[in-house]
Amino acid sequence: MKVAIAGAGAVGRSIARELIVNHHEVTLFERNVAHIDPDAVEHAVWVQADACELSNLERADLQTFDVMVAATGDDKANLVVSLLAKTEFAVNRVVARVNDPRNEWLFGEDWGVDVAVSTPRILASLVEEAVSVGDLVRLMTFRQGQANLVELTLPPNTPLAGKPVRRLTLPRDAALVTILRGGRVIVPQSDDPIEGGDELIFIAPAEAEPALREAMQIAH
Numbered sequence: 001m002k003v004a005i006a007g008a009g010a011v012g013r014s015i016a017r018e019l020i021v022n023h024h025e026v027t028l029f030e031r032n033v034a035h036i037d038p039d040a041v042e043h044a045v046w047v048q049a050d051a052c053e054l055s056n057l058e059r060a061d062l063q064t065f066d067v068m069v070a071a072t073g074d075d076k077a078n079l080v081v082s083l084l085a086k087t088e089f090a091v092n093r094v095v096a097r098v099n100d101p102r103n104e105w106l107f108g109e110d111w112g113v114d115v116a117v118s119t120p121r122i123l124a125s126l127v128e129e130a131v132s133v134g135d136l137v138r139l140m141t142f143r144q145g146q147a148n149l150v151e152l153t154l155p156p157n158t159p160l161a162g163k164p165v166r167r168l169t170l171p172r173d174a175a176l177v178t179i180l181r182g183g184r185v186i187v188p189q190s191d192d193p194i195e196g197g198d199e200l201i202f203i204a205p206a207e208a209e210p211a212l213r214e215a216m217q218i219a220h
Helices: 010-021 054-059 075-087 101-106 119-131 206-215
Strands: 002-006 025-030 045-048 067-070 093-098 115-118 136-142 147-153 175-181 184-186 199-204
Touching: 002 010, 002 075, 010 025, 054 075, 067 075, 075 093, 075 101, 093 101, 101 115, 115 136, 136 206, 147 206, 199 206
Parallel strands: 002 025, 002 067, 025 045, 067 093, 093 115
Antiparallel strands: 136 147, 147 199, 175 184, 175 199
16 A cells, blocks of 8 residues: 655654554655654655645655545644645545644545544543443544444443344444453454453444444443
């Protein structure tokens, strides 16, 4: 997979390293020449250019990339990069960093963003997830609310204990994708039983969350 990353600061470099370890091709765009350091991310292609400039993206043949990651520390720049990547080059997947949670509402389809990643929001969700038992916690939103990654930690005395996954009556468009049990990550199979204390990870649209609460027997 070919991935372009706008912004070679600490965040951009960290993303690049992880992607390269997983055998993806990575190109880093950085406008500040002082931040260009090929030794910091080996095997990446470094481009000294402003990714907000259409001509620079054209020279890099951005249309040949599978993913654009807008990872600068400036929300305005990330929105411009996202819009150009999606509308001018039809990049299939655009992921954008949200620096200020107050701007999160902008990071949607209108600006070409497929997935908006807000570090403050994620940290707050993880804190909430760590202390919440028996209620849904929204961890991440995809495509401006079309689908959410939500987590539910079952109480030890859940009436669902012992019930196999196939007998869970989930609302339409909601899917159980992972069960976290102790140190295990379980990809749920139809015969896998539910246990008290399980952390269940679902993908569901916002409108399905009330029905999901009811299906999992969560009190409102």
